[in-house]
Amino acid sequence: MSARNTKIMNRFDVTSRLIAKLQHEEAVIGGIGNTNFDLWAAGHRPQNFYMLGSMGLAFPIGLGVALAQPDRRVFALEGDGSLLMQLGALSTIAALKPKNLTMIVMDNGIYQITGAQPTPAANVADIVAIAVGSGLTNSAWAADEEDFERLVDDAMATSEPNLIAVRIDDKPGVGTTRRDPVQIRERFMHGLGVREPL
Amino acid sequence: MAIAEQQTEGTSDRSWHGIVLQTLKRNAVSLIPYVPDRVLTPLIKNLHADPFFTTFATAREEEAVGIVSGAWMGGRRGAVLMQTSGFATLANVLASLAVPYQIPLIMFVSERGTLGEFNYGQSLVCRTMRPVLDSLALEHHTITRLDELEFIADRSIKQAVTTQAPVALILNPLLTGGKVFDK
Numbered sequence: 001m002s003a004r005n006t007k008i009m010n011r012f013d014v015t016s017r018l019i020a021k022l023q024h025e026e027a028v029i030g031g032i033g034n035t036n037f038d039l040w041a042a043g044h045r046p047q048n049f050y051m052l053g054s055m056g057l058a059f060p061i062g063l064g065v066a067l068a069q070p071d072r073r074v075f076a077l078e079g080d081g082s083l084l085m086q087l088g089a090l091s092t093i094a095a096l097k098p099k100n101l102t103m104i105v106m107d108n109g110i111y112q113i114t115g116a117q118p119t120p121a122a123n124v125a126d127i128v129a130i131a132v133g134s135g136l137t138n139s140a141w142a143a144d145e146e147d148f149e150r151l152v153d154d155a156m157a158t159s160e161p162n163l164i165a166v167r168i169d170d171k172p173g174v175g176t177t178r179r180d181p182v183q184i185r186e187r188f189m190h191g192l193g194v195r196e197p198l
Numbered sequence: 199m200a201i202a203e204q205q206t207e208g209t210s211d212r213s214w215h216g217i218v219l220q221t222l223k224r225n226a227v228s229l230i231p232y233v234p235d236r237v238l239t240p241l242i243k244n245l246h247a248d249p250f251f252t253t254f255a256t257a258r259e260e261e262a263v264g265i266v267s268g269a270w271m272g273g274r275r276g277a278v279l280m281q282t283s284g285f286a287t288l289a290n291v292l293a294s295l296a297v298p299y300q301i302p303l304i305m306f307v308s309e310r311g312t313l314g315e316f317n318y319g320q321s322l323v324c325r326t327m328r329p330v331l332d333s334l335a336l337e338h339h340t341i342t343r344l345d346e347l348e349f350i351a352d353r354s355i356k357q358a359v360t361t362q363a364p365v366a367l368i369l370n371p372l373l374t375g376g377k378v379f380d381k
Contacts, residue, residue: 029268049271053294057264060256064268064276067229067252072272088257089264092231096254181298185271194273 006167007144011106012038012174014148014166018075018104019043021152027065027192030177031058031078033113035106037173039077046191050177050184056085059103063093066101069192073100073156080107080127081119087130090163094135099159102152103136108168116170131163139163214347214373215241218306221351222277223250225359227304229269229276231255231262233284235308237374242279259284260291267301275359277304282311282324285366289330296364297334303364304355309340313371316379327368337365342372 015038022028027047030036035058036050049065051058062076083105093101109122121127131139138155142148142164155162177184189195211220218241222230230245230253232238245253256262259280266276285307296303310317311324331338337357339350351367358365370376 027272049268051295052298054260054264054291057260057267057291057295060261060264061268061271064229064265064270064274065272066268067265068269068272068274086258086261089261092254092256092261092265182300185299185301189271189273192272194271 005143006141008167008169009142009145009148010171011035011108011166011168012041012171014106014142014145014168015039015077016042017145017149018077018152019045021149021156024073025191026073026075027062027069027188029058029062029065029074029076031055031076031082033079033082034173035077035079035082036177037175040177041173041175046187048191049188052177052179052181052184056082056089058082059089059093060086062101062103063089063096063098065192066098067096070098070100072192073102074098075102075104077104077106080105080109080121081111083127084119084121087134090131090134090136093161098161101161102155103131103161103163105163105165106168107165108170110170112170112172127165128163131165136161136163139165142166212344213240214344214369215244217344217347218351219244219248221348221355223248225275225352225355227275227277227355228252229266229274230279231265231276232279233257233259233262233281235279235281235284235310236377237308237369238279238281238306259287263288263291263296263303266303267295267299270301275304277306277355279306279308281308282327283320285327286323286330292330292334292336292364297336300362301364302358302362304358305364305366307366307368308374309368309370310377313376314378331366337363338368339366340368340370342370344373347373
């Protein structure tokens, strides 16, 4: 399915739909900016990790979690501008074939948080085509919210990496993540069962 | 050249790369993403051959840093292998991920740009490495001697983990033989 035939959705709504489906302490990595702001706004979970910098590394961080905990399903949420910074990571993930990693790209074609400037890819590149060309054959555009939920269900039932791209509007994030990196990391490790609280 | 060959070839446990591999294993560091470097070739080859390790190439060094950071939060230790020029791409991820989130990022950097460098760009980028490390007050050691390698690497890995702080272990040409024009 081409991006042009997809409904324009909303990041917070789509993120909330994902979170509502998580029943097994799945890990969720939120990329820099609005992507993790909306993850935060959708309701904090101990298995959420929020990036406060390192633009473009949501998928690599998700890959690391997926390789460390192969029995836990991992979701990584990234903006289109962020993904453009680290397209090589798609091939790394395709080569390693983690069976438990699902990547979700929130594509609004702009750097919303810096003033809504268009990305270089806006109107010329297709994120799903890039992903497929990078070796991630299980990549698809979500046609609408129902289709997004179906793709998430499919992803949770498969044993190979998946990528779901969602066209979203130009709205900013609904909330603002509390910027305390040590607490974010420590609580995430508690949520993943790596550590006990002090 | 002869000394360099002796130090970089072969799979002896007492070669620099044999010591690095064994020290990683002893410290349960098993996830090894890398961006390759000629000098690192025997280490990379032997890591690939050892099923204890998950060894793979990444497209960029900061991608590798993201991967081992995620792995550590998930309970698995990793280390990143790179060249000096690759380290030069890391200032942002060090300052926005590894340091503020207190992640024990273990980096092995093959040092180009000194002691016989033939590429001016390499020698320039090398000069940015220690100032970047120092500007973030990051622990780093330049390893020049085979008899000091195990001590420095073993203690530095343990210190990184227990203090939750990154460390850079710089593998100097005096240790590895480096890369010279005729190679």
